[in-house]
Structures are given as structure tokens and as C-alpha cells.
Amino acid sequence: MPSMRSARWTLARPPKGMARLADFRLERFDVHEPRDGELLVNIRYHTVAPGVLAKLSGATYTAQVRPGDVIPGFAVGLVEASAAVGYVAGDIVVGDLGWATHAIVPATKVERLGASMFENSSVPLSAAVGLLGASGLAAFFGLTRVGNVRPGESVLVSSAFGAVGSAVGQFGRAIGCEMIGIAGSQEKCAALVARGGYKRAVAHTDTRFKDELATLLPQGADLYFDNVGGAVSDAAFDRLVLHGRVVLCGQTSSYGGRSAGNSKGMTVAITRRLTLRGFVVHDYADEFGAARQMIATWMREGRIRDDTEVVAGIESAPTLFLRQFEGSAPRAIISPGPD
């Protein structure tokens, strides 16, 4: 295999609070033959999830990213060369391959997806990092296993336009729930309702936000799927039924050292007898295959659809990443390479 020019984003310096473009460095590098047990993967799509900010700033449940490390990002790619038993060129693999065009990784760090899952055009390969990827799996296990959602329940979702939130909306509707979304602008709310999944959506930037929530949920929501925390969650907690449940999936309002702004503490959780459950999707790794089959079936049946935009070119990754914290980002993934 000839040496080739590839590219990847690495951490230039740990962000202090919110990240900046200067915290990221685009490096060209030469890939080499995979060593024993390794795979050379040609990355086709990768995410730029906001949760990565916490990993850049400090240790979370995974190790902190150090200067020089590739920026983490869930990705799907094709095996280009294999030195690992059981893997051959052309295999579809997913894993945290990072913001890069290519990755050389131990085969133990990736998961192989069956090619048959993508033979029907209703399930594009990009879905491997969307509805079938980390965000889709987080939505699936958060709703079903953590939230124990049942058909007919009302489900309120924060950051409903995000990768996880939009999957929650679609899956919840497929399960038979009434889905109410919270997003960062009227435009996003309109898109959520138009594209499907959400029956109604309300912008937390609206001055009448709390009143609108009350109007949309006169009986209260049974479940709140929280991707945000902070003041948005304060308002959401107030709209839950007695003994309501909260799925704690993300807390973007407190990432990057920003205050969560939870002024009431857990007082509402007490008066409403709420149950809150935090979860990490990796805990359900043994069941990922079965979940992907369920989601792919929903896609083939036309009950849900992957409407993620694809942004071409690895150069765009940090810009798209940072825009998500400004509330102006589309729900998009990166197609890093030229091919």
C-alpha cells in the first residue's frame, strides 16, 4: 500500500470555557500499513457532537483529550487494509475514529455493521452515525430502557433539534407517544414539526416559553428527555406530572464551564416526586445490534427517516461543531474525505 496524504483535527490546546477555532489544529499525515491487530479505515462520515466539548475541557467518563490527540467523534468507515483476524477490506465499521479522513485503530476499538443493513436505499450509510449511531442509540435506550416509555405517554424533549433530540422525536412517535420538542429558535421548531416526529415544538428563546409549555401540556408530560439542563430544565420539570420521569442524557447548558443555572435545585423534583436517571449509552453495548435492527426496520417501513445533512470536507468540522453552541447549526455530519 503506497503512502498517502490524509488529514485529521487534533487538539491544539484545552479550551478554557467555550472552545474556539484556535483550539483545533488540522494536520496532514501519512497513513502506514496497519500493524498486527489493526485496521486502516477510510472514514466516510463522522459526527461533531457537542458533548465532545466536555472531553476537551476535562475528564468525564472517558479520558480527557490531550493536546496532540485527535478530536473524538463517532464515525463510520470502510476497512481499507486489515491486519486483524476476521476483518477484510470493504467491511463497514463504526466507532470513535475521530475527526479525520483515515484512522489506524486496533480492531477491538470498532464494531462491524452488517452490509445488508444498508442494501436498501432507505437506510443510507450516513445513518450509521445518525439514527443507527451513537445519537440514535442514545435516543433509543434513553427512551426505552432508561425512560421506560409507553405508548400514549406525553414526552417532552429538550434540544429537540439536535442529533439525539431529533431521533428521540422520531422514535417516540414510532412507539406511539405524543412528542413535544423544545428547541433554540422558531425556525428549528417549525422544521421539527414539518419534518415529523414532533407534534408540537416550542422555542425556549420565546419570552412566552413557560406559558406555551403550559398550553401545550395542560395535563403535564409523563417523561422529560433532557439533553440540556439548566434553566430550560427548570421550566420542563415544572411541566411534569406527579411521579413523572426524567431521562438525563446530556447537559449542554453546563458544558464548557458554563453555569447550569438551576436556581431551584431539586426542589421541584421533590414536590413532583420525580425520578431522574442518568445514563451512558455504552452501558447497553451488548444490545446495540438488536437496537439497530429495530431502528433499521422502522426506517424501511417509512416510520422514521434519517434527515441529517451532510457537510463535505474535513475543513468544516470545528466550524460546524462551534455553531452548535450558538444555536445556528443544522443537524449535520461531516463527510471528511474526497472520495
Next chain:
Amino acid sequence: MPSMRSARWTLARPPKGMARLADFRLERFDVHEPRDGELLVNIRYHTVAPGVLAKLSGATYTAQVRPGDVIPGFAVGLVEASAAVGYVAGDIVVGDLGWATHAIVPATKVERLGASMFENSSVPLSAAVGLLGASGLAAFFGLTRVGNVRPGESVLVSSAFGAVGSAVGQFGRAIGCEMIGIAGSQEKCAALVARGGYKRAVAHTDTRFKDELATLLPQGADLYFDNVGGAVSDAAFDRLVLHGRVVLCGQTSSYGGRSAGNSKGMTVAITRRLTLRGFVVHDYADEFGAARQMIATWMREGRIRDDTEVVAGIESAPTLFLRQFEGSAPRAIISPGPD
């Protein structure tokens, strides 16, 4: 029955933030014969629980207290005159009778306790508002039904010196758990360990608070019984095991409009996969009798003891109430009347 002079504390004005003495008014009043369905109760002991502040400041799960209303307080008393079917003079009743020497209430608003429970000197009548009262019941149901505590588990408790927290310590030890308390001073911590219940206690005012928590709980706590919220809970969440549980019983750090100071939001709850459950003890009212029998049995067996101090004189109620927010209050109840 002759008219008699009695006294009660009423709300002079709703507190703005922290309450002040001037927010309370001591009124003399004449009791009258109970009307149909009512009881005249001679109050023997009543609590001055910090949770009342929330009711004075704004609506919670119970109605807001209005100017002129008696200050709420869980109390035990003896029926002095009855106009209610099935009640006779001498009956022992408990309920929210308020900060008063006497109360005239519908019999439906109180609960009768069997006199046999107090025939043994190891179960004093004052325990009816302590280990057998609202704080003891909150500790009992919080630990057993909300926290699902099991023998051998490590339990961390905030506001461990308070009425609920001290009961949690004793009940937890009786169940067979290792109890670790958090309190507001070294003196309280020393008392907690000396009096029993808690194996260890740590002051959140200590500059080495977090380090000491880590030393005391090298493996982490299985359960955190939270009476406080805010920064203390931030530190406690950090010391929970993966999949640890949190019982949300009180949030004194955010009462009276003070900030809960939860800077991390629920991020730690996610990374540690915590389950948080808020509860209100009244939800278990059907099971109060059985719980009191269990607690009284523990008292008779000498496994737990009611070590609440009794402060005589209704005049002391607001002062004792306010001192609890300054961290200098003993664990005490009020004996309001002269008899």
C-alpha cells in the same frame, strides 16, 4: 368548657428570601368549644422544621401560608374536648397543628396514635414528632421505599444533624448500613458519631471537605440521602458509585430564594449513571402505622433512641427556627404550653 388564654405564632408578612423574626407574630387567642366534627387539642410538642420556610415564601406541594395564618408545624397533642365521632378527651393525635399551644381542627386533619405505643418509657410522647413523626417517617420511607436501601450498603447523608438526617443515621445503622454523615460544623460531626447512628461524619465547612469525603468513602457511597442540595450535593454526587442512587428529601440550600449553587448541573448524574428520586412522605400515609410500629420496636430494643432536645415555651419557636439556617441550632422541638 371555660374560655382560656392560648397562644399561637402567625405569619406577619411573607419572608423575602431568608425569614426574620419580624415575619412572625405571637397572638394570644381564646379557644372555643369545638364545633361539629372538630377537636380541641392541647399541643404538647411541635416541630420548627426548616422546610416550613418554603411554605412561607411561596406555594409548594401544600398551599402557601398567608399573612394571619398559623405557622405550620407537625405536632402531637392530647384531645381536650371532642365534637367528633369516635374521639374522646385524652386521645393522642398528631398532625400539622402549627406553632401553637392549642388548636381547634377537624378530626379529619389529624391522626390518632395508640396510647400503648408510649407506655414503655423508652418511647416518650415527644418521639411522636421526632423519630415517630414526620421527620422519622421521611427518614424511614426515604431510606426503605425510595432509596431501597439494603444491609451492608454505604449511605451518605447531608444535613445529618437535622431531624430527618439524624433519624436516617439511626435507622440506617439499625438496618445494617455503614452511615456517613455531612453536617455544618465539627461539633455537630463529633456529636453525630458520639451519639450513635453515624460511623463517621464530615463537616462541609471544612476546607478539606472533598478530600475527607474521598478518604471516608474510598469505594464510593451506594446511596446519598439528600436534605440540602447545592454545593454539598455536588460534592456528594462525586462520591457515589456507578449506578448509585440519590434520595431527594429536602433542598434547604435553595429555600428562601437562596441559590442551590449546582454549578455542574446533572452532568455527574449522567457520567455516574445515577438515579435520583424525589418524594413526599405523605404519599406513604397508608403505611404510617406499620412504619411507626417498626420504629417503636427499634426504640424498645435499644437499637435507636430519640435524643431530640425539648425547648420549653412557645416564645422560643421562631428563634429556634431561624437558628437552623445559621447552622447553630440544636436538634430540638418546642413544648409550647405551660402544662
